[in-house]
Amino acid sequence: MILEEIKEDYIKELLKQKKRIDGRALDAYREIKITKDFIQNAEGSAIAEVGGTKVLAGVKFDIMTPFADRPDEGVVMFGSEFSPIAHPDFNAGPPDENSIELARVVDRGIRSAESIDVKSLFLEEGKVLGVFVDLYILDHSGNLIDTAGLAAMSALKNTKIPKVEDGKIIRNEFTGKLKLVREVAVTTFEKIDGVIIADANSEEEVASEGRMSLSTSSDGFVCSAQKSGKAGFSKQELMDLIDLSSEKSKELLRHI
Amino acid sequence: MKKVLVPGDEVPGSASNADGVYSENGKHYASTILLESNGRVVPLKGYYVPIRGDYVIGIVTEERFSGYTIDLNSPYEGQISSRDLREELQIGDVVSAKVVSVNEVNEPVLTEVRLFSGGELLEVDAVKIPRVIGKNGSMLQLLKEYTGADVFVGKNGRIYLRNGNLALASLAIMKISREAHSSGLTDRMMEFLTQELRNNGDKK
Amino acid sequence: MALLNKDGSRLDGRGVTDLRPLKITAGVLNRAAGSCLIEWGRNKVLAAVYGPHEVFPKHLTNPRRALINARYIMAPFSSQEEHGRSGPNRRSIEISKVARHVFENVVFTERFPKTMIDVHMEVLQSDGGTRVSAITAASVALADAGIPMRDLVCGVSVGRVDGKLVVDLDKYEDNLGESDVPVVISPRTKELLLFQLDGLLSKKEVSEGLDMIFEAANVIREKQVQALADKFKDVDSGDLQ
Numbered sequence: 228m229i230l231e232e233i234k235e236d237y238i239k240e241l242l243k244q245k246k247r248i249d250g251r252a253l254d255a256y257r258e259i260k261i262t263k264d265f266i267q268n269a270e271g272s273a274i275a276e277v278g279g280t281k282v283l284a285g286v287k288f289d290i291m292t293p294f295a296d297r298p299d300e301g302v303v304m305f306g307s308e309f310s311p312i313a314h315p316d317f318n319a320g321p322p323d324e325n326s327i328e329l330a331r332v333v334d335r336g337i338r339s340a341e342s343i344d345v346k347s348l349f350l351e352e353g354k355v356l357g358v359f360v361d362l363y364i365l366d367h368s369g370n371l372i373d374t375a376g377l378a379a380m381s382a383l384k385n386t387k388i389p390k391v392e393d394g395k396i397i398r399n400e401f402t403g404k405l406k407l408v409r410e411v412a413v414t415t416f417e418k419i420d421g422v423i424i425a426d427a428n429s430e431e432e433v434a435s436e437g438r439m440s441l442s443t444s445s446d447g448f449v450c451s452a453q454k455s456g457k458a459g460f461s462k463q464e465l466m467d468l469i470d471l472s473s474e475k476s477k478e479l480l481r482h483i
Numbered sequence: 484m485k486k487v488l489v490p491g492d493e494v495p496g497s498a499s500n501a502d503g504v505y506s507e508n509g510k511h512y513a514s515t516i517l518l519e520s521n522g523r524v525v526p527l528k529g530y531y532v533p534i535r536g537d538y539v540i541g542i543v544t545e546e547r548f549s550g551y552t553i554d555l556n557s558p559y560e561g562q563i564s565s566r567d568l569r570e571e572l573q574i575g576d577v578v579s580a581k582v583v584s585v586n587e588v589n590e591p592v593l594t595e596v597r598l599f600s601g602g603e604l605l606e607v608d609a610v611k612i613p614r615v616i617g618k619n620g621s622m623l624q625l626l627k628e629y630t631g632a633d634v635f636v637g638k639n640g641r642i643y644l645r646n647g648n649l650a651l652a653s654l655a656i657m658k659i660s661r662e663a664h665s666s667g668l669t670d671r672m673m674e675f676l677t678q679e680l681r682n683n684g685d686k687k
Numbered sequence: 688m689a690l691l692n693k694d695g696s697r698l699d700g701r702g703v704t705d706l707r708p709l710k711i712t713a714g715v716l717n718r719a720a721g722s723c724l725i726e727w728g729r730n731k732v733l734a735a736v737y738g739p740h741e742v743f744p745k746h747l748t749n750p751r752r753a754l755i756n757a758r759y760i761m762a763p764f765s766s767q768e769e770h771g772r773s774g775p776n777r778r779s780i781e782i783s784k785v786a787r788h789v790f791e792n793v794v795f796t797e798r799f800p801k802t803m804i805d806v807h808m809e810v811l812q813s814d815g816g817t818r819v820s821a822i823t824a825a826s827v828a829l830a831d832a833g834i835p836m837r838d839l840v841c842g843v844s845v846g847r848v849d850g851k852l853v854v855d856l857d858k859y860e861d862n863l864g865e866s867d868v869p870v871v872i873s874p875r876t877k878e879l880l881l882f883q884l885d886g887l888l889s890k891k892e893v894s895e896g897l898d899m900i901f902e903a904a905n906v907i908r909e910k911q912v913q914a915l916a917d918k919f920k921d922v923d924s925g926d927l928q
Contacts, residue, residue, distance in 0.1 A: 452882055465882070530739070
């Protein structure tokens with residue numbers, strides 16, 4: 228962390244000339260790589276890598292009681308784990324606010340996009356399938372949110388629906404693939420000294436004063452947004468970011 | 484016309500250097516609640532942050548190896564070194580002192596310590612202290628004259644009273660604090676003190 | 688289930704840009720450095736500010752600025768539905784975080800190094816839009832406390848209900864509507880200090896929604912200013928001239 232703070236001035240100096248510390252364009256993502264079906268015991272899984280950041284998403288099904296106000300819909304839940312293996316500052320223990328925010332931002336994007344057809348997860352009165360998406364941060368080199376979102380979407384896209392017999396899940400037998408109604412990617416932008424960049428690495432994140440995460444769907448809707456950090460954003464900046472997000476989300480979704 | 488300004492409200496350029504005003508891109512804005520009148524502003528609420536040279540009134544809260552920690556009615560506590568003292572202090576003692584230095588995180592070192600005993604300690608919002616003192620000390624002079632009390636005023640919003648008519652003096656100071664930003668205050672205080680003295684005299 | 692009447696008005700009779708009845712009262716608590724009660728529709732949120740005081744836990748102390756300790760929480764009896772569990776949950780932890788960022792933006796934290804400023808926001812009764820109500824109230828409480836700030840921030844939500852953009856969604860519109868966008872702005876700079884969005888919206892709708900929010904913010908700020916002027920008008924009561 229100390230080294231990253233020392234680099235802060237250098238990062239800001241470079242950004243004045245519209246340059247980044249790793250030579251990328253302001254709106255360029257690092258290299259993206261997806262590894263599917265990494266966890267065979269899960270109904271769906273994927274590792275997403277954006278530059279040096281690695282997030283593993285696992286999808287598991289369970290039989291559940293539906294929520295009282297939505298008796299005919301399956302339940303989708305997102306969790307996240309900032310594993311101590313991922314960064315020297317991560318400690319084991321209950322999720323902190325960053326971990327909660329990450330899971331909720333990814334969750335809200337996919338939920339608002341209505342990606343998963345929750346009605347198709349209905350089994351019988353009082354019984355539905357629950358989908359648990361767990362986001363495991365394995366290596367943190369910046370931009371966890373987008374990497375986690377990409378891992379979640381990839382895992383869900385390759386998820387098989389388990390067979391249910393006599394109200395029980397038969398593990399390792401499947402009835403088909405989980406259909407995704409709409410694909411969505413979350414794209415995160417950081418503001419450093421008034422300059423906005425996409426896909427910040429960890430040094431850039433330390434220097435950042437404000438963050439805007441926008442989830443945009445492949446058909447061009449804004450599905451969710453989360454502004455974080457001290458700096459504010461003007462309306463014009465937001466409008467420009469919506470355009471950029473649409474473009475970048477298409478680019479990201481090509482990898483899944 | 485008097486007007487209450489809130490953070491973010493623009494203030495006239497004539498008040499650009501006042502307390503509770505900040506500047507951005509050549510414009511001036513309120514940072515705290517201000518009262519504006521004829522192009523001048525005074526803060527109605529604020530915190531005391533120690534400044535070198537201030538005389539303050541503190542309460543001893545902690546005894547340490549080499550000195551004492553002093554509560555200053557401020558986010559920041561003062562320190563007194565034992566070397567600067569002729570006598571030992573007790574927790575709860577009221578002292579007056581001068582801020583001899585303030586470090587980069589606002590923490591003051593105090594010197595010229597005087598221990599008070601007996602008397603009465605009052606606390607008002609630090610932004611109102613200038614009115615308790617009055618122009619060239621006129622309000623203080625008035626208070627002393629009418630109540631016979633010794634009045635020590637700390638920049639940190641604390642006032643220590645000793646001797647004389649303590650009840651009348653504290654009543655008067657609380658009235659100044661309440662009406663700190665109204666005009667004609669000195670005249671009104673003179674009227675108030677005269678009236679109160681006359682009433683009390685009747686009772687005797 | 689229709690959420691708009693045939694004439695295009697909302698179920699409670701409001702037009703699309705109308706706010707629910709809004710009442711703001713400053714200085715309602717004795718012990719806090721500053722406080723505020725906001726009653727907005729059926730929402731009732733109490734905000735209290737303590738400090739600046741010593742940082743706890745101590746190791747978080749920042750030698751360059753004050754830390755903001757923002758805490759948004761819902762009382763167990765606050766909802767019209769079931770009894771809620773006391774204490775923070777995932778939602779309230781996230782809201783507390785983004786609320787903290789709002790105050791980190793406007794408070795002159797650098798003037799109070801090595802200290803902490805507590806901003807407590809207790810939702811006593813909820814009816815949609817609690818986070819923007821809470822932050823609007825907390826802003827008044829901070830001003831009431833005398834904490835120096837760049838602006839008095841305020842917030843309101845906009846959302847799409849039955850295909851139409853409406854301002855200041857109540858719980859019913861929030862639950863059954865198609866989207867919800869709570870926003871907090873600095874009226875002085877028009878910057879977005881809190882911006883969250885859920886639901887499918889086009890770029891054009893986001894743009895129109897923001898314009899509706901800027902418009903509504905004028906009304907909200909007026910109420911905040913009035914609340915503070917009412918609290919501090921006492922200082923002028925002795926003015927006989």
